[in-house]
Amino acid sequence: MRAMIYQGVYRRTSSLWCRLHSTYVRKMRYLFELKEDDGICRKAQNSGTFYLFHNLSPFLKKVGSKYLAPQISVAEMKSMLGKFKQNEQMIEDSVLIGCSDECMAYFALDLGSLEKSVIESELKGSFTELRKAFFQLDGKDAPLLSSAQALLRWHDTHQYCSKTGQPTQKNLAGSKRVCRTNGIIYYPQMSPVVITLVSDGSRCLLARQASFPKGMYSALAGFCDVGETLEETVRREVAEEVGLEVESLWYSASQHWPFPNSSLMIACHAMVQPQQTKISVNKLELEAAGWFSLEEIMEAFGREPKPLKQEDGSFSLCLPPKWAIAHQLIQEWIKLQASTPA
Numbered sequence: 001m002r003a004m005i006y007q008g009v010y011r012r013t014s015s016l017w018c019r020l021h022s023t024y025v026r027k028m029r030y031l032f033e034l035k036e037d038d039g040i041c042r043k044a045q046n047s048g049t050f051y052l053f054h055n056l057s058p059f060l061k062k063v064g065s066k067y068l069a070p071q072i073s074v075a076e077m078k079s080m081l082g083k084f085k086q087n088e089q090m091i092e093d094s095v096l097i098g099c100s101d102e103c104m105a106y107f108a109l110d111l112g113s114l115e116k117s118v119i120e121s122e123l124k125g126s127f128t129e130l131r132k133a134f135f136q137l138d139g140k141d142a143p144l145l146s147s148a149q150a151l152l153r154w155h156d157t158h159q160y161c162s163k164t165g166q167p168t169q170k171n172l173a174g175s176k177r178v179c180r181t182n183g184i185i186y187y188p189q190m191s192p193v194v195i196t197l198v199s200d201g202s203r204c205l206l207a208r209q210a211s212f213p214k215g216m217y218s219a220l221a222g223f224c225d226v227g228e229t230l231e232e233t234v235r236r237e238v239a240e241e242v243g244l245e246v247e248s249l250w251y252s253a254s255q256h257w258p259f260p261n262s263s264l265m266i267a268c269h270a271m272v273q274p275q276q277t278k279i280s281v282n283k284l285e286l287e288a289a290g291w292f293s294l295e296e297i298m299e300a301f302g303r304e305p306k307p308l309k310q311e312d313g314s315f316s317l318c319l320p321p322k323w324a325i326a327h328q329l330i331q332e333w334i335k336l337q338a339s340t341p342a
């Protein structure tokens with residue numbers, strides 16, 4: 001009801017509204033309406049565009065070395081569903097993931113129940129594992145597909161109420177699911193993770209897990225435990241993984257991270273005492289960890305960001321790609337070194 005009144009007011013005063021509010025505010029208010037009101041959302045689905053997935057792999061087109069995520073119009077969607085003899089209502093399974101500056105809504109839809117190869121040849125592209133394409137995606141596509149995949153995965157794994165065992169229903173935008181039996185509302189979840197670049201004033205500490213690409217080192221990361229503050233998580237993870245005590249820390253930025261599930265990566269810098277830098281690697285968590293000088297870091301950034309085998313069989317240092325927030329932390333650390341007197 002609130003959203004309907006709101007929309008009426010919006011229509012009557014739209015020119016005033018446009019003058020009063022920035023594009024950003026208009027977009028956010030519009031997305032809020034779509035999440036609140038299934039009727040408005042249904043209309044938006046009939047004029048919006050769709051990002052397609054197949055069992056959580058996004059539909060992409062490869063242009064040179066880059067991947068692009070095509071937006072499929074509602075007309076194309078309906079024609080394709082017709083070819084599969086599917087009801088157009090399948091469009092309502094989609095989830096809202098954003099909108100354009102002109103308030104045209106974007107949705108994501110998983111077509112996992114349909115034959116993959118037929119859709120691929122129909123739309124001339126391919127469903128590609130997100131992990132494979134993530135670092136070659138166009139600027140705006142990576143965060144959009146990352147949150148779309150997380151939302152689709154959450155709906156796929158929350159079909160039933162954990163209290164009553166009854167099926168849950170999603171609202172049209174997909175911003176929640178409701179158990180009709182007892183009214184419990186479930187909201188999409190993500191796990192908070194801290195990622196910390198530890199410095200001793202002149203070197204930074206990087207580590208690798210056995211699953212990382214050869215030669216790749218990154219900042220220390222770890223999931224927040226229930227009840228912890230971010231500061232406590234940073235201190236605990238640094239102590240657990242490399243046996244050091246953090247003296248001070250500060251927040252840098254955050255990023256949604258789709259692997260292995262939906263995480264909110266909260267990036268921090270931390271300092272340890274220059275006299276207390278002896279690392280003791282927790283081999284259950286990490287394969288290796290080490291201190292790296294500014295020169296070593298600059299040299300690694302100067303190389304191609306891919307594993308490079310050296311003559312002795314080891315791999316040269318390779319740093320996280322620019323989309324990963326760890327990359328940003330390392331870049332900030334470099335700037336800090338330049339601005340700090342030796």
Ligand SMILES: NC(=O)C1=CN([C@@H]2O[C@H](COP(=O)(O)OP(=O)(O)OC[C@H]3O[C@@H](n4cnc5c(N)ncnc54)[C@H](OP(=O)(O)O)[C@@H]3O)[C@@H](O)[C@H]2O)C=CC1
Nearest residue numbers: 191193218219221222223257259260263285320324325326
């Ligand atoms: N952007 C980047 O550069 C980097 C990103 N990351 C990301 O940071 C995240 C956390 O890093 P990681 O070092 O693995 O974390 P942790 O150091 O916390 O260790 C991972 C272990 O924690 C347990 N765990 C606790 N809570 C969760 C949860 N909510 N989800 C999954 N596992 C949990 C699991 O143990 P068990 O399975 O035994 O129960 C898991 O093996 C990952 O998503 C990883 O992809 C990590 C490094 C670099």
Ligand SMILES: [Mg+2]
Nearest residue numbers: 220221222285
């Ligand atoms: Mg870790």
